[in-house]
Amino acid sequence: MYKPGSDRDQLVISLLTGQFGNNIEQNEISTDMPVIKVKKSAIYDVLLFLHDNAELQYNFLTTLCGMHYPEDSQLGVVYHLHSFVNNHRIRIKTAVNLDNPVLPTATTIWPAANWMERETYDFFGIIFKGHPNLKRILNVDEMVDFPMRKEFPLEDQTREDKDDSMFGR
Amino acid sequence: MSDKQIITPTIADMPEGIAGQGYFATSFDKAVGLARKNSLWPLPFATSCCGIEFMATMASHYDLARFGSERLSFSPRQSDLLMVMGTVAKKMGPVLREVYIQMAEPKWVIAVGACAASGGIFDTYSVLQGIDRVIPVDVFVPGCPPRPEQIIDGILKIQELVGNESLRRRNSVAYNELMKKYNIE
Numbered sequence: 001m002y003k004p005g006s007d008r009d010q011l012v013i014s015l016l017t018g019q020f021g022n023n024i025e026q027n028e029i030s031t032d033m034p035v036i037k038v039k040k041s042a043i044y045d046v047l048l049f050l051h052d053n054a055e056l057q058y059n060f061l062t063t064l065c066g067m068h069y070p071e072d073s074q075l076g077v078v079y080h081l082h083s084f085v086n087n088h089r090i091r092i093k094t095a096v097n098l099d100n101p102v103l104p105t106a107t108t109i110w111p112a113a114n115w116m117e118r119e120t121y122d123f124f125g126i127i128f129k130g131h132p133n134l135k136r137i138l139n140v141d142e143m144v145d146f147p148m149r150k151e152f153p154l155e156d157q158t159r160e161d162k163d164d165s166m167f168g169r
Numbered sequence: 170m171s172d173k174q175i176i177t178p179t180i181a182d183m184p185e186g187i188a189g190q191g192y193f194a195t196s197f198d199k200a201v202g203l204a205r206k207n208s209l210w211p212l213p214f215a216t217s218c219c220g221i222e223f224m225a226t227m228a229s230h231y232d233l234a235r236f237g238s239e240r241l242s243f244s245p246r247q248s249d250l251l252m253v254m255g256t257v258a259k260k261m262g263p264v265l266r267e268v269y270i271q272m273a274e275p276k277w278v279i280a281v282g283a284c285a286a287s288g289g290i291f292d293t294y295s296v297l298q299g300i301d302r303v304i305p306v307d308v309f310v311p312g313c314p315p316r317p318e319q320i321i322d323g324i325l326k327i328q329e330l331v332g333n334e335s336l337r338r339r340n341s342v343a344y345n346e347l348m349k350k351y352n353i354e
Contacts, residue, residue: 139295140260147294155292162292 004029008088012036012056019049033080033089043077043094044104050081050090051109057085061110064117066124070150073098075126079106096126105130123148181207198336205249205275206332207237209324212248214268216255219282219314223254226317236324245271250327251304254314256284257297269304270353274339277331279323280306283313305347 012034013027023042028035038046050058058081067076072095079092096103105128106113117128118137125146128134136143145152155162184203186195211233215223227233227241242248245268257265269278280300283289286309288298300306307330310323338344348354 138260152294154294156288156294156296156298159292159298 002032002089004031008086009034012050012088012090015053015056016046016049020046030091033091035091035093037093037095040094040096040103043092044106046092047079047081047106047109050092056083058083058090060084061106061112061116062089064106064113064120066120066126066148067093068124068149069095075101075124077103077120077126101126102129104128107131122146125149201336202332202334205334206328208240209236209238209250209277209327209331210240210242210248211238211250211252212242212245212268212272214251214253214255214265216253216257216261217284219254219285219312222314222317223252223281223320226320231317231321233321233324236321236328238324245269246273248272249276249331250324251276251278252281253278253285253300253306254281256289256291257300258295259297260295262297262303265300266303266353275331275334277307277327278304279308279310279327281310281312281320281323282315283311285309286311289313303351304353305351 009029013036016036017024017027020038020042023039023046024036025039026037036046050056060082062080062082064077064079067078068074069076074095075098076093076095080089081092082089094103101124103126105117107117107128108130114132115137117131118134120126121128121131121134122136122139123146135141139147181203183193184195184199186193186199188194213220213223225231227239233239238250245251249272251269251272253265269276278300280286284291284296285300286306288296290313292298297303308323308326310319312319315323335341
């Protein structure tokens with residue numbers, strides 16, 4: 001069971017703020033794990049530091065996924081990291097502008113990021129620079145949109161038998 | 170056990186014809202239809218929960234073998250009946266079409282469940298809104314998922330079609346136009 005605000009939570013935040021200063025935009029201790037928001041320019045260095053630092057050793061990338069904030073014209077990525085050695089988890093967030101959604105790949109740090117980044121590209125259109133094989137993984141190859149962006153309509157657009165009054169379209 | 174008699178078709182009904190001592194004469198159509206309808210080889214294309222209902226249909230309790238369809242064919246080349254059971258994603262559409270094309274004529278298709286028939290609850294960009302958008306379908310079985318009795322009823326409807334089909338139907342103009350509509354051959 002996770003208790004917020006443990007020594008290790010404080011240690012991670014102090015090490016990161018000490019090493020990266022202004023590049024750490026925000027940190028809070030959430031109910032499940034510490035959440036750290038990092039500037040886009042420093043994301044690769046932060047992830048590498050978390051992986052390589054002898055005290056932290058976040059050797060496992062639990063998951064990685066995209067986000068879309070249409071009101072700020074921003075896309076984002078969340079990384080969930082897990083240190084097996086210290087039995088500790090943290091969440092790293094970063095944001096990119098919608099007009100140039102490019103982020104460095106994490107596949108060189110954790111090979112597990114390969115398919116997750118492909119999925120994030122598939123659904124949000126975030127381009128991971130340096131990814132060995134950045135192509136669609138789940139959707140049909142012919143698709144030109146990124147369906148998890150908020151403006152994309154969820155319902156199938158080819159149907160003619162469902163009208164607005166009954167199905168809320 | 171109740172004393173109600175359980176009726177299972179153990180012997181196929183005799184078609185119309187002329188019977189006398191030591192002989193029975195009927196039309197070729199009817200004899201072939203009789204043979205075909207009582208020995209359908211289904212190809213199960215099971216993608217989700219309707220496939221589980223199909224497994225119950227095949228198992229001892231409901232026992233599709235009573236209707237002559239116990240021999241599943243997992244090769245499209247040797248099957249007569251394509252049973253599509255479950256949600257078909259748009260990415261799966263071309264695969265389903267290819268399986269249908271690979272089946273030898275004559276062939277029939279049954280769409281089991283709401284998803285195969287219309288996309289069901291999955292009114293979404295990634296799901297095919299009914300398999301009749303990519304291949305022609307003979308019988309639709311509604312339900313989410315349908316009970317094995319309903320699937321058996323669908324099979325019986327298929328048997329009715331198979332038994333009464335003219336031997337020349339597959340060469341007819343209407344049939345060729347149907348295939349053309351789906352861009353097959």
